[in-house]
Amino acid sequence: MIQMNVKNISIIFKFLSLGVVIMAAVFWTGAEVETRSKDNDEQTMIGGAIWTQIVLTIGLIISTVVDDHIQPFVEGYFLFTAMLLLIVTGLILIKIEFKKMRRRQQIPSADQVISTERSSSHHVRPNTVDRTYLAIGALCLLSGVFTLVDFIFLSLSYTLF
Numbered sequence: 001m002i003q004m005n006v007k008n009i010s011i012i013f014k015f016l017s018l019g020v021v022i023m024a025a026v027f028w029t030g031a032e033v034e035t036r037s038k039d040n041d042e043q044t045m046i047g048g049a050i051w052t053q054i055v056l057t058i059g060l061i062i063s064t065v066v067d068d069h070i071q072p073f074v075e076g077y078f079l080f081t082a083m084l085l086l087i088v089t090g091l092i093l094i095k096i097e098f099k100k101m102r103r104r105q106q107i108p109s110a111d112q113v114i115s116t117e118r119s120s121s122h123h124v125r126p127n128t129v130d131r132t133y134l135a136i137g138a139l140c141l142l143s144g145v146f147t148l149v150d151f152i153f154l155s156l157s158y159t160l161f
Contacts, residue, residue: 006153006154006157007064009153010064010150010153010154011061011064011065013146013147013149013150013153014057014060014061014064014150015061016143016146017053017057017082017086017143017146017147017150018053018054018057018058018061020139020142020143020146021050021053021054021057021086021139021140021143022054023139024050024135024136024139024140024143025050025051025054027132027135027136027139028046028047028050028132028136030132031132031133031136042093042096045089045092046089046093046136048085049085049086049089049140050140052082052085053082053085053086053143056078056082057082060075060078060079072154072155072158075154076151076154076155079147079150079151079154080151082144082147083144083147083148083151084144085144086140086141086143086144086147087140087141087144087145087148089137089140089144090137090138090139090140090141090142090143090144091137091141092137093133093134093136093137093140094134094137094138094141096133097130097133097134097137098134100130101130104130
């Protein structure tokens with residue numbers, strides 16, 4: 001009975017994390033990447049975090065639903081690495097976007113005026129994309145927190161029961 005409740009609660013946390021990661025993926029695909037010069041490394045980090053978490057979480061959900069008993073160490077490893085990847089990605093994105101917002105609030109230089117004119121020709125406001133990447137960072141962070149709670153809950157349930 002207790003093991004069944006642990007399983008159900010774990011699935012709920014995995015679905016919450018998966019839903020939040022899918023929301024981040026929706027923001028990422030709608031961010032109109034070609035209108036803003038982004039580092040390829042940043043795009044790789046975001047895409048890697050999102051797609052890794054989608055595949056990993058679906059795999060953990062399937063193994064839980066079909067009663068394929070994964071060793072607690074293996075499941076803990078996957079949850080810990082997922083949590084670490086999501087939280088680090090979220091923190092990096094939020095830090096980068098806050099730095100850019102802080103720079104943008106200062107007196108605009110000639111380069112910034114020219115870049116604003118170029119981005120207005122693409123019909124995209126620069127702040128829109130910044131908010132999108134800030135939202136992606138916040139969603140990655142939230143999904144990482146859900147995964148952390150799942151990790152803590154499962155590790156406590158294996159030690160207590």
